[in-house]
Amino acid sequence: MILHPTRLLFYSTLILGTLIAISSSSWLGAWVGLEINLLSFIPLMSDKTNQFSTEAALKYFLTQALASAILIFGAVCLGLSTQFGSSYHFNSSTLNILISATLLLKMGAAPFHFWFPGVMEGLNWINGLILMTWQKIAPLMLVSYVFNPSLISFGFIFMCALAGGLGGFNQTSLRKIMAYSSINHLGWMLAATLLGASYWITYFLFYSFLSSCVVLLFNLFNLSHINQVFSLPVSNPVFKMALFCNLLSLGGLPPFLGFLPKWIIIQGMVAAGYNFMITIMVLLTLIALYFYMRIGYSAFMLAHHETKWIVAPFSSSLAQSLTITSLTLSLFGLLLCSSVILIL
Template sequence: MMLHPTRLLFYLTLMLGTLISISSSSWLGAWTGLEINLLSFIPLMSNKNNQFSTESALKYFLTQALASAILIFGAISLGIYTQLPFSHFMWNPSLNLLISSTLLLKMGAAPFHFWFPGVMEGLSWINGLILMTWQKIAPLMLISYVFTPSFVAFSFIILCALAGSLGGFNQTSLRKIMAYSSINHLGWMLAASLLGESYWITYFLFYSLLSISVVLLFNLFNISHINQIFSLPLSNPVFKLAAFCNLLSLGGLPPFLGFLPKWIIIQGMVNAGFYFVITIMVTLTLITLYFYIRMGYSAFMIAHHEPKWLIVSNISFSSQMLVVSSLTISLFGLLLCGLIISVV
């Protein structure tokens, strides 16, 4: 189906805003790109067929507007501070904390994650996917400039891992579970940004690939809650296997593909000497694996009752290829990456 020209325009300006932010050489240019990105995403969130989308768009706008106002205040304060005598080679810790907190608020990281699950709940799966992946690129790139190993940085990382794991523990909505999962993964990305740019970009690419696989499967069957996973068609159990393997891969369980980026970050953190932080992060990841396994519990069941009208028989060939390709990536991705690395 062709995109409406207006929506296509907003998608283009959405990408343009992110590119302006990550390629800008000043905080003012980065702020401009974030504003273009924000004003492009608000119309895309609105859906006349979904009464909750307007509420989500309003929540998102208010939160992002607050973050943008604080960011431009921090950028102006930084500009004034660097003009003072004897401060050209100094970095103000207060301004560092202010700008870091603003960028964490923009991407929905703990402890500023209060808006993220509520906004995700009212969005469609495709808009939710954009919010979980593309909308985090610019804030992550900007925060990598100011994020340095310190007590504050480690506190933010641990809070992200803690909020993401405990927040999704008792949820039944798949959108909220994916939102808290995203918060947990943000903790790993922030830890990766302390190690270097290539670390967090690698982790982000793998996370985006696995999130796309999971969200497209949920969108294909129009699933929104855990109990609806039981209604996936038993006539083709490959669909359930694909959903379950993608969830475990997203949780970082070996031997699935999602274990590779976590393995890279663990090795980097250990080499850098951050033993305490990585130990807590790995421990909290086990909690996220619990609710991923709970979501995939139906895949373990040999048989259960299923009403006839829930059987989906008219699955298109493209949808079948999507399921098979996502299953192949999750199962054999780690093996293929290992072979490529050994050859190189």
């Protein structure tokens, strides 16, 4: 239960760990914040009703412990090379790449994403949402300090966009689809770190909002697989409209709100001269958009059987308000934001 006193304690230390990591002035302080964050999230992953939660917690702990060990090693080496200079033969650019790779492993970015879909599969929707959004704040903030325009950085961005697009092709689990979607969006956020903090923070806020809308709708109807989406009651056309508009918005289809952060990044990348890179990213995002459209098109267009005993929670005021709000923002958010920008 989310309001249990123990869980409230761990949620508090989870937030505290992230705040320590992003406000620290040294790599040691950032490492301490990441460790507090890690040790707070693992107890929250336990769920008696989910038999895979223990396996997910173990995978997450081992991966994060490995990343933390490499991070503190890289930070110590970087400190020694800075303090003692040539007496320690450490190349600062190599250490920056090592620290960047470690932080990418912590956030589940490609090519270090091997653990992320498996851990997502073992979590409930609320913990999965935390893993996709809040748990990425500290590593993204730290990686923005050491990420600079280079061939290796562009390689990481390209692999995130490619793995996020191709990975969701043959998935039937909604949790894994959301995991690969998160990996694809990480490629855009890493590209945004090359442009400045305001770019990636803006993109992250939009991504977190849209992911929250989709995940809360999945959680409301207790959906886990694509075939459950197909058998949703047709008596709830507004819910279906809200769900699929949010999915297409998360994919970045132009009429929806999710296109706005991609539009901002595209303009920034073109202004910075990264024309080839942004072209590749847009093309790979179209691949990721395919598996969103596959869910929506099949559920809307194909005939399906509807069971008589499905009791839809749409009659509740919470479900109605959440659905109507998310649908309105997804449909008209881009228009409203564009109007505000024009006025200003």
